[in-house]
Amino acid sequence: MSSINPxxxxxxxRRLRQTEVLRRLVRETNLSPADFIYPMFITxxxxxxxxxxxxxxxxxxxxxxxxxxxxxxxxxxIPAVMLFGLPAHKDPxxxxxxxxxxxxxxxxxxxxxxxxxxxxxxxxxxMCEYTDHGHCGIxxxxxxxxxxxxxxxxxxxxxHAVAGADVVAPSAMMDGQVAAIRQALDAxxxxxxxxxxxxxxxxxxxxxxxxxxxxxxxxxxxxxxYQMDPANRxxxxxxxELDLQExxxxxxxxxxxxxxxxIREARDRFPDVxxxxxxxxxxxxxxxxxxxxxxxxxxxxxxESLTAIKRAGASLILTYWAKDAARWLAE
Numbered sequence: 589m590s591s592i593n594p595x596x597x598x599x600x601x602r603r604l605r606q607t608e609v610l611r612r613l614v615r616e617t618n619l620s621p622a623d624f625i626y627p628m629f630i631t632x633x634x635x636x637x638x639x640x641x642x643x644x645x646x647x648x649x650x651x652x653x654x655x656x657x658x659x660x661x662x663x664x665x666i667p668a669v670m671l672f673g674l675p676a677h678k679d680p681x682x683x684x685x686x687x688x689x690x691x692x693x694x695x696x697x698x699x700x701x702x703x704x705x706x707x708x709x710x711x712x713x714x715m716c717e718y719t720d721h722g723h724c725g726i727x728x729x730x731x732x733x734x735x736x737x738x739x740x741x742x743x744x745x746x747x748h749a750v751a752g753a754d755v756v757a758p759s760a761m762m763d764g765q766v767a768a769i770r771q772a773l774d775a776x777x778x779x780x781x782x783x784x785x786x787x788x789x790x791x792x793x794x795x796x797x798x799x800x801x802x803x804x805x806x807x808x809x810x811x812x813x814y815q816m817d818p819a820n821r822x823x824x825x826x827x828x829e830l831d832l833q834e835x836x837x838x839x840x841x842x843x844x845x846x847x848x849x850x851i852r853e854a855r856d857r858f859p860d861v862x863x864x865x866x867x868x869x870x871x872x873x874x875x876x877x878x879x880x881x882x883x884x885x886x887x888x889x890x891x892e893s894l895t896a897i898k899r900a901g902a903s904l905i906l907t908y909w910a911k912d913a914a915r916w917l918a919e
Contacts, residue, residue, distance in 0.1 A: 617899040619891065621665040621914035625710060625864070625906040628657070629801050630695040631674040642797035643869055644876050646908050648674060651694045658702035664914040668708035670757065670906055671695050672802050675718050681726060682718025686743040693751040700752045710755040710784065711748040713741055713769065722806040724760035724814060732814060738765045742772030749778040757840070759786035761814045770835035784838040784864060785831035788824035788850055791815035794843045794870030801869065824850050825857055832861060838904070842866035845893060848900040855901025865902035867894065872908045887916050 604614050629648045631638070636650035649657065661669065673692035675684040684690045692711055699709050715737065716724045725737030737760065745756040756773070758765045766785050773781050791812045799805040816823060824847075828839050839858065841851045844865040851865050871893065879886035890909050897905050907913065 617895055619895050619898055619913070619917060621910070621917060622667055623894075623898060623903070623905050624666050624910035624913065625668040625670050625708075625904055626661060626666055626910040627670045627672065627866075627906055627908060628695075629672050629674060630654070630691050632676045632691060640797065640801045642800050642873050643908060644873075644880070645912070646801065646872075648801065651691070651698045654695060654698040655702040658699055658707060660911065662703060662706050664911055664918075666910050666914055668710055668755075668904075669699065670710045670712060671699075672712050673717060674803055678718060678720040680720060681740060682715045685715060685718040686740070686747040688747065688750075690747065693747060696748060696751040696753050708754045709752065710757055711753045713744050713748065713756050713758040714760045715740065715744075716760075716804040716806070717802045721808065722804055724811065725762055730808070734762050734764070734814075737762045738768035741765050742768045745769040745781075745783075746772050746776045746778065749773060749776065749781045753781070755782045755784050755838075757784040757786060759789060759842075761786065761789050761811075761816070764834065766831045766836045767834035782837040783835060784840060785828075785836035786842055786866075787828040787831040787836065787839040788847070788854065789815055789840070789842045790818045790824075790847065792818060792843050792846070792868070792870070794846065794868050797869035797873045818846070821850060821853065825853060828854055828858060832858065838862040838864060840864040840866060840906075841902075843868040843871060844897045844902070844905070845871050848896060851897065851900040851902055862903050863901060864904040864906060865897050865900070867897060867905055867907040867909070869908070887912075891916060 604610050631648045631650055633650045634652055637653055638648040640646050671692050675691055696709055714724050716722050721727045723732050725732040741758055741760055748756050758769055766783055839861055841847050844867045855863055875889050878884040894905055894913060
């Protein structure tokens, strides 16, 4: 038998790059609108569509705007939303967070009326938007208390399930929050409501624009005592494993682009669990700013970024580009 020479000039990978149809044919990672979850910021009032200055193209919306949003998302083939609420009033424990007529509870009902079962309604379960101190748990003497906070998070999750949420997503990074929410949901008759854990949520500098969007900057200190140190990889795997042991049905890595290695390892370590990655506000805003200055092509770099997140192993991507990306992919 003659040996096959694997080197140049026999091996020419460029042969399969000559045309767009060939490139599509051998493409290893395919991005789709079905991969996207669209984060949304809901506020009180009527006819409110307020653009967020640091996140061009993203708006704070009043509940009456959501029927139109639902129709657009359904038309684009985007299967899910993630809802964040801006309360009418803030207090030490964020009472509107678990009120029957709270802003997110109203938004859930509006989306359900508009979209039926066509959209998966996911809700962020945290406290920072609702509290006057801006932290993700109850504060006492300058300390964020873990165990009293997870009891509140359980009440929030139940109130969202009662309103009709399909998935609740705890993001406070309190120890035991998934177990507390699972127990609360089960006790309230919502054993079938899934939990998406913000399992590996890092104390990142890329959240800045979000804090304007959600009006949630901490009034003292920062969130490093409960969100993860960006330097830690093994700890991220521990956090994910603990969430899954406590009853999480899906896991998440946040942010996405600076943590592609974490996404890849999470996919390899937990291959059978749906994995979400949050393409966060800072990742969005920095490309938007560069595109406005003419330094980058927004469409090309946004789709490249989203493809990288999926290639790393994410099965779901939370992204503010969801609607634009869906349109670009349809072109």
